[in-house]
Amino acid sequence: MTEYKETFIEGGTVTSPRGFKAGAVTAGIKKNRTKPDLGILCSEKPCTAAGMFTTSKIRAAAVIVSEENLKEGRASVIVVNSGCANAYNGEKGIIDAKEMISLAAAHTGVPVSDVLVASTGVTGQLLPMDRIREGIKKIPLSADGGHDLARAIMTTDTVQKEAAVTGRNGTAAYTIGGIAKGSGMIHPNMATMFCFLTTDAPVETGFLKAALKKAVDMSFNMISVDGDMSPSDTVVIMANGAAGGETIQAGSRAAREFRRKLNAVCIRLAAALARDGEGATKLIISNVTGARNLKEARKVARAVVMSSLIKTAVHGGDPNWGRIVAAVAQSGIDVGLSDIDMAIGTVAVLKAGRPLPFDEKDVIGVLRQADVPVSIHLNMGNGSATAWGCDMSEEYVGINSEYMT
């Protein structure tokens, strides 16, 4: 995918675009009281903004409150905590989420209507508001604070996920930056993941919203760790215009470039989430071509990364291509065995449904790589899509057996 071949800024993060600051503290919300768990991202200037949230029918308080606050297409501050999702807490949850917004507004000097909130962690427990009140006051905000915020939003993540690229809008150069978290409960349609994106380009709200939706559809909605969905998933982008230049509108050349750059950042962060899936040791990249259309290509690509049997086979280095055929066959599209060409890495294993002679050692070699590409060509049309997933290890079970207790 060309988007994935963008040049990323070395060490780039969500505060790489001009006029954004961030910071975090250790407030004691997480059980492990040595890890940062509360932070703020803010813009010096008002922003146009757009967001996408969990499609789960029962949503956490922060999602309900933030979606409401985003209705006008403006937001310039996000306050976020890890360690407690503030989900399934009824009216008290809403009250606490709104108080977090008020506290962050006071700390940054921005109206409450421009502040969003996000919470991740254990569900069904109330936020420790005393610690949050103390903590928010102490959050330091700096132009280099994106890294600290990236760390503070981690739960079972083992590495920070950050990315930034530059683009051009006429004569003005701008940057798009982002951070993300989430390594369990990750599934197409954005389950328990956060992604906060910023840009100093001036972007019209309606276009920003449409561009975000397309980028999320081809990135975060194409990854799967475990098939579970969370009540808290949140992707937000804020554009403060600090880079100058004309406001980017739909249909322009600058809009096309902005889209390409935004897609690149989202795909980079989405693949990083899949690679860091709970207990994961490998990234599975499922490339589907020749499908009837985009929708069917996405169905098949996702079916491959969602199969527990493929995930465990990749983990064990088992060259079991039959499991990939089974995933294609149950993906929900109309397909026959003779429609399928398949390669694992660069090793072709099936042509029109017939097994090709190949050396098992070559496939085992691919399965031992950190990136395992599976290519499926369906000989039906021009639809293509990529999905990202991870292998399933004994450690996934260990992590999730003992998350709360």
Add this chain to the structure above:
Amino acid sequence: MTEYKETFIEGGTVTSPRGFKAGAVTAGIKKNRTKPDLGILCSEKPCTAAGMFTTSKIRAAAVIVSEENLKEGRASVIVVNSGCANAYNGEKGIIDAKEMISLAAAHTGVPVSDVLVASTGVTGQLLPMDRIREGIKKIPLSADGGHDLARAIMTTDTVQKEAAVTGRNGTAAYTIGGIAKGSGMIHPNMATMFCFLTTDAPVETGFLKAALKKAVDMSFNMISVDGDMSPSDTVVIMANGAAGGETIQAGSRAAREFRRKLNAVCIRLAAALARDGEGATKLIISNVTGARNLKEARKVARAVVMSSLIKTAVHGGDPNWGRIVAAVAQSGIDVGLSDIDMAIGTVAVLKAGRPLPFDEKDVIGVLRQADVPVSIHLNMGNGSATAWGCDMSEEYVGINSEYMT
């Protein structure tokens, strides 16, 4: 569920009904050449018969051939092997499946049109036909052979699954017996599982087919081990009439009793499959009541047993009811938190979406039981359903990482 409270025959199996014989041999199809892997089930008299097969778009040769042979609603012999699924083998697979039928027909003296075939095991490899030709000739058939056949169809199963009940048809007493296999790739809509059912009651074909479908919908289609579907799933019932009495037709009192008994056998075998899921240590029983209708109740019940996060939490004894709420919320029905009452075992944890005070130790105690019942009442209507699943352990990953290699 009342069906589950039937009295089962001690040591009952697929040859408990009169006039059925079975047997098995070790033909050397499995890698482990000390385990039985080839067997036959047959009736002394012609049978009415019905079957249900995988809904996967790409089906194994045995499924294609057997479904064709069942079109007339008659079958009296099933030949079955484990160790090789004969799937994804194109025309050669069909030829081999048909030869298995011919060999079994010769061995039992039944016309080929009355013989079905079933194969389970690794996909994408050809059957070792030389060993199968030698093996089928040697299969001993006896009225007590159901146990041997139950063993021969096992792959990663750790225990045999057998059941039988008796019923009355006017003055005639009859028996329904069955065996099943499958412990991985198990999922609603019957993935990699076999169930072979027999009865000595005389049953009209159309009614037999309808009764089988209903029984499968409430049993095998309500279990999940790992969300994957196989190309080989097969459920078949054969009725030979050896018990005498009037032919059971739809709408009669005898039909209602037959249905109840058939449901009981299928539910018993389905729960046994879930309990023996790969790496499983516990049975999760998800009871949903108060749904708008049966369809929604089934969606919610299945969502609970399909969630990797619930499966791992049950494994680890983690009283994380938020994960159950998340599963309900993503099940695809329209639901709010305040609609939900929930109990884990007999411990009520939620009422109208509000957490109830409970002792965590009580819930942990339930999670340590061999059977873990989760009850969800939705306060919406009269729809109810039960689904069965298992916990997910580190061993599930171990088994599936090394299945083929």
